[in-house]
Amino acid sequence: MSKLIHFLLHDFxxxxxxxxxxxxxxxxxxxxxxxxVLTYFKRWKWLWREWxxxxxxxxxxxxxxxxxxxxxxxxGVDALLMRTQLAAPNLHVLDAEHYNEIFTTHGTIMILFMAxxxxxxxxxxxxxxxxxxxxxxxxxxxxxxxxLFAAGAMLFNLSFVIGGSPDAGWTSYTPLAEKGLDPGVGExxxxxxLQLAGIGTLASGxxxxxxxxxxxxPGMKLMKMPMFTWSTLITSIIIVFAFPVLTVALAMLTxxxxxxxxxxxxxxxxxxxxxxxxxxxxxxxxxxIVILPAFGIFSDIxxxxxxxxxxxxxxxxxSMLAISVLSFVVWVHHFFTMGNGGTINxxxxxxxxxxxxxTGVKIFNWLFTMYRAKxxxxxxxxxxxxxxxNFVIGGVTGVMLAVAAADYQYHNSYFLVAHFxxxxxxxxxxxxxAGLTYWYPKMFGHILNERIGKWTxxxxxIGFNVCFIPQYFLGFMGMTRxxxxxxxxxxxxxxxxxxxxxxxxxxxxxxxxxxxxxxxxLLGKRDMTGDPWGGRTLEWATTSxxxxxxxxxxxxxxxxxxxxxxxxKNKVKEWLNKPIKDIHMPNNSGRPIIMAGFFFVAGxxxxxxxxxxxxxxxxxxxxxxxxxSFEIDHGHHIHKEEIERTERIARRIP
Amino acid sequence: xxxxxxxxxxxxxxxSTEDGRLKIFGFWVFLGAEVILFSCLFASYMVxxxxxxxxxxxxDLYDVKEFMIETxxxxxxxxTCGLATHELRRNNKTGVIVWFIITLILGLGFVxxxxxxxxxxxxxxxxxxxxxxxxxxxxxxxxxxxxxxxxILWISGILIQTARHGINAVTARxxxxxxxxxxxxxxxxxFIFTVVYLTGMVL
Numbered sequence: 001m002s003k004l005i006h007f008l009l010h011d012f013x014x015x016x017x018x019x020x021x022x023x024x025x026x027x028x029x030x031x032x033x034x035x036x037v038l039t040y041f042k043r044w045k046w047l048w049r050e051w052x053x054x055x056x057x058x059x060x061x062x063x064x065x066x067x068x069x070x071x072x073x074x075x076g077v078d079a080l081l082m083r084t085q086l087a088a089p090n091l092h093v094l095d096a097e098h099y100n101e102i103f104t105t106h107g108t109i110m111i112l113f114m115a116x117x118x119x120x121x122x123x124x125x126x127x128x129x130x131x132x133x134x135x136x137x138x139x140x141x142x143x144x145x146x147x148l149f150a151a152g153a154m155l156f157n158l159s160f161v162i163g164g165s166p167d168a169g170w171t172s173y174t175p176l177a178e179k180g181l182d183p184g185v186g187e188x189x190x191x192x193x194l195q196l197a198g199i200g201t202l203a204s205g206x207x208x209x210x211x212x213x214x215x216x217x218p219g220m221k222l223m224k225m226p227m228f229t230w231s232t233l234i235t236s237i238i239i240v241f242a243f244p245v246l247t248v249a250l251a252m253l254t255x256x257x258x259x260x261x262x263x264x265x266x267x268x269x270x271x272x273x274x275x276x277x278x279x280x281x282x283x284x285x286x287x288x289i290v291i292l293p294a295f296g297i298f299s300d301i302x303x304x305x306x307x308x309x310x311x312x313x314x315x316x317x318x319s320m321l322a323i324s325v326l327s328f329v330v331w332v333h334h335f336f337t338m339g340n341g342g343t344i345n346x347x348x349x350x351x352x353x354x355x356x357x358x359t360g361v362k363i364f365n366w367l368f369t370m371y372r373a374k375x376x377x378x379x380x381x382x383x384x385x386x387x388x389x390n391f392v393i394g395g396v397t398g399v400m401l402a403v404a405a406a407d408y409q410y411h412n413s414y415f416l417v418a419h420f421x422x423x424x425x426x427x428x429x430x431x432x433x434a435g436l437t438y439w440y441p442k443m444f445g446h447i448l449n450e451r452i453g454k455w456t457x458x459x460x461x462i463g464f465n466v467c468f469i470p471q472y473f474l475g476f477m478g479m480t481r482x483x484x485x486x487x488x489x490x491x492x493x494x495x496x497x498x499x500x501x502x503x504x505x506x507x508x509x510x511x512x513x514x515x516x517x518x519x520x521x522l523l524g525k526r527d528m529t530g531d532p533w534g535g536r537t538l539e540w541a542t543t544s545x546x547x548x549x550x551x552x553x554x555x556x557x558x559x560x561x562x563x564x565x566x567x568x569k570n571k572v573k574e575w576l577n578k579p580i581k582d583i584h585m586p587n588n589s590g591r592p593i594i595m596a597g598f599f600f601v602a603g604x605x606x607x608x609x610x611x612x613x614x615x616x617x618x619x620x621x622x623x624x625x626x627x628x629s630f631e632i633d634h635g636h637h638i639h640k641e642e643i644e645r646t647e648r649i650a651r652r653i654p
Numbered sequence: 655x656x657x658x659x660x661x662x663x664x665x666x667x668x669x670s671t672e673d674g675r676l677k678i679f680g681f682w683v684f685l686g687a688e689v690i691l692f693s694c695l696f697a698s699y700m701v702x703x704x705x706x707x708x709x710x711x712x713x714d715l716y717d718v719k720e721f722m723i724e725t726x727x728x729x730x731x732x733x734t735c736g737l738a739t740h741e742l743r744r745n746n747k748t749g750v751i752v753w754f755i756i757t758l759i760l761g762l763g764f765v766x767x768x769x770x771x772x773x774x775x776x777x778x779x780x781x782x783x784x785x786x787x788x789x790x791x792x793x794x795x796x797x798x799x800x801x802x803x804x805x806i807l808w809i810s811g812i813l814i815q816t817a818r819h820g821i822n823a824v825t826a827r828x829x830x831x832x833x834x835x836x837x838x839x840x841x842x843x844x845f846i847f848t849v850v851y852l853t854g855m856v857l
Contacts, residue, residue, distance in 0.1 A: 137676045202687055210680045244691035252698070254795060260783035262707070263698070263793075269786030270703030272700060622807075629811050629828075650791060 013162050024161055053588040054235045055139035057124045060146050062443055064121030071113040078106035083503035086496050089488040099484035100167035107170030113153045115428045119293040120204055122435040124233050125443055126538050129539035130226045131219025132555050137210040145200040147596030152197030155603050160191035166190035174264035174275040179257045188607040190253045196603055198246050205239030219557035226537040230317055231296025234324045239328030249278035258609055280331035288327040298384045301438050302366050304533055305381035306373035312365040318357035324357045336407045345404035352402035360551055379453035383434035386461050387426055394422030400640035413477025418468045425464055441532050441544045446524035452516040456509050463505025470495035536564035543650040549583045549638055552647050576652050580644055582637045595624040664748045665827040674827040681831045685838050692842050695794040696849055707785035712854030720849045724767050731760035732840035747821050754813055761806050768799045801839050808832055
């Protein structure tokens with residue numbers, strides 16, 4: 001008994017940190033409040049039926065985005081804690097150990113549990129609509145993808161209060177992340193949490209690729225697809241080829257840590273550099289997985305608000321294809337300084353610089369799209385316009401880092417930190433906010449308030465530059481990444497303080513965004529037309545929010561920017577008045593969330609090395625799979641009369 | 655997603671519905687991911703081949719007779735699985751079930767021998783934790799073995815469904831996909847045979 005109590009107090013629950021006790025209290029309170037609200041308003045059945053069991057791509061997309069916003073909050077709090085700690089020399093807001101944990105979770109969460117799910121959420125919402133499909137190719141698998149991601153994210157975040165957080169950086173380099181140098185279960189949370197989410201992402205990649213290749217509306221040839229759909233297709237292909245590498249790398253380190261293997265240990269023939277290579281063979285394509293959909297979002301938005309077809313459509317497509325190929329042959333640039341020799345460094349330096357060519361092509365295409373156009377400065381477009389110069393700064397500093405010889409100076413300095421935030425925030429995060437604003441009416445039927453949106457935009461963008469521009473200089477002044485504090489007298493304080501102020505401005509920007517979501521839910525302008533922005537692609541051809549079946553009749557596509565083409569040729573009325581037939585749709589299922597629950601149990605057990613419980617969890621997973629296989633599920637039909645009623649209420653047919 | 659449409663006699667049954675076509679194509683894409691997964695394991699194995707840390711080397715462990723029998727069992731099972739698909743095209747339910755059961759027996763024989771091989775190695779002191787070479791050996795060959803074991807369970811489940819419902823668009827699609835999976839594992843084994851066992855005996 002006393003042994004058990006000792007285990008609970010020392011190894012299971014994280015103890016001895018006031019901040020963590022506060023988190024414990026907050027978690028319990030928030031859970032109680034959520035349970036109470038659901039019970040009081042009798043919303044349990046609604047939650048289960050409409051959300052937890054849904055296979056509708058639009059709802060799954062919304063779930064992804066909600067989770068991503070929550071993770072943005074968590075990762076953002078981590079960031080602000082770090083910035084507070086670094087605001088002045090010799091501060092001890094966090095101790096060294098806690099600081100290591102915070103920068104590890106910040107990086108991991110922001111890339112894998114914020115940026116990716118946010119983009120996958122937007123893809124889920126918009127892509128099937130853009131190609132005129134009724135859903136993705138495998139709706140049931142789509143639900144499994146989401147719940148696996150959710151299970152992985154939960155497991156990873158749980159490490160904050162149970163077992164202890166991972167602390168070897170988001171790259172988890174070996175041998176530091178090996179059992180010998182990093183005992184405890186923190187790294188196991190990283191390994192298993194990412195493994196679960198990664199399997200979900202791989203399934204999403206397969207799902208989206210098949211959807212786009214096989215389910216486009218009649219007449220939509222590949223070269224007539226919206227640019228966001230193109231970017232999704234290319235991203236999906238990268239996912240299919242990159243994520244198995246992560247799966248293997250994580251499995252290998254798990255085997256090392258839990259089963260005593262020697263892949264990456266410094267003893268018994270292990271080779272720590274194998275981890276570094278495998279991690280970045282996945283990791284660099286991963287960077288493009290989070291930036292290509294962003295390019296797609298900006299392309300669609302800039303074209304819409306310029307009122308023009310995207311300049312250089314085919315150049316955009318080919319440049320993305322070039323980027324996707326190059327993304328697999330640059331990974332060594334993450335470790336130029338780790339003993340590769342001159343020839344190898346030169347090859348990878350040049351391949352890295354080569355990426356700037358197709359990227360530059362895209363930048364000019366966006367600029368030329370706006371040339372002599374009547375540009376409308378809506379919030380979605382403001383994010384896109386701010387992206388261009390800010391991203392170029394990140395890109396140019398990237399080319400500087402690609403010069404292998406010079407990288408010996410920049411490597412792991414704040415110059416690098418500033419660089420990758422400049423591409424990831426100005427690229428991916430701006431795109432997430434732009435896409436959220438742009439497709440918000442398609443998700444919820446009302447528009448995010450533009451005035452408050454502009455406040456978010458300005459506060460966030462200014463804060464972003466105030467935060468990261470000083471970090472380039474700090475890098476030159478010798479400040480290295482991941483230091484938890486620094487002595488006075490190095491002259492680092494003023495720039496650090498400015499950077500911290502910028503960080504908090506971004507935090508305020510985020511709060512204004514959340515306020516905007518709440519405000520607009522109550523007072524936002526309804527979108528009755530389905531086409532609030534004068535859209536060009538097919539998602540604007542249907543109602544806002546889109547009905548379960550997406551389109552009463554599948555549109556026929558003749559041109560790029562199919563909906564714009566329909567409007568121009570006065571074909572919308574004719575299309576809406578086509579006779580409506582019954583529509584076949586897939587059934588909801590509670591099994592995906594239950595299956596992810598079993599995965600969670602198995603993962604949690606494996607973290608603590610409780611093999612028997614892990615086997616029980618995996619058995620549960622197999623049983624849910626078996627039940628699915630034996631289930632006879634023909635889906636259901638939405639009847640003609642019901643569709644006509646829905647369309648009439650939306651005033652689309654008389 | 656959509657239900658069986660009017661059957662087109664010229665296309666095979668498993669391709670006759672949109673649902674079937676989507677799922678078969680999706681499975682091919684998934685196999686693409688599997689290729690990458692095994693490529694990583696093969697690459698790692700090659701890196702660790704000589705990192706035996708004073709423990710047993712490939713030459714000490716591998717037994718020609720044993721891995722030849724394993725190879726024979728698995729390659730034959732791939733052939734019988736092909737015959738089952740042939741019977742599927744002829745719409746012969748009994749033929750499908752008989753050939754798949756033979757496939758299962760051969761597959762079980764393979765897994766049994768592999769398990770025996772692993773137990774033997776551990777008995778000789780060649781454990782996963784002995785050296786980097788052995789970690790990568792057990793991981794690569796073990797991952798393949800897990801795939802085969804899963805395939806055995808999967809085929810069994812689908813055979814029960816075929817016995818119950820006969821050959822229709824849904825069961826035909828399932829039989830065809832599990833066949834793809836089985837052949838894929840066979841191809842992986844050809845590489846394991848070459849990269850692990852033959853290389854291990856020669857180098």
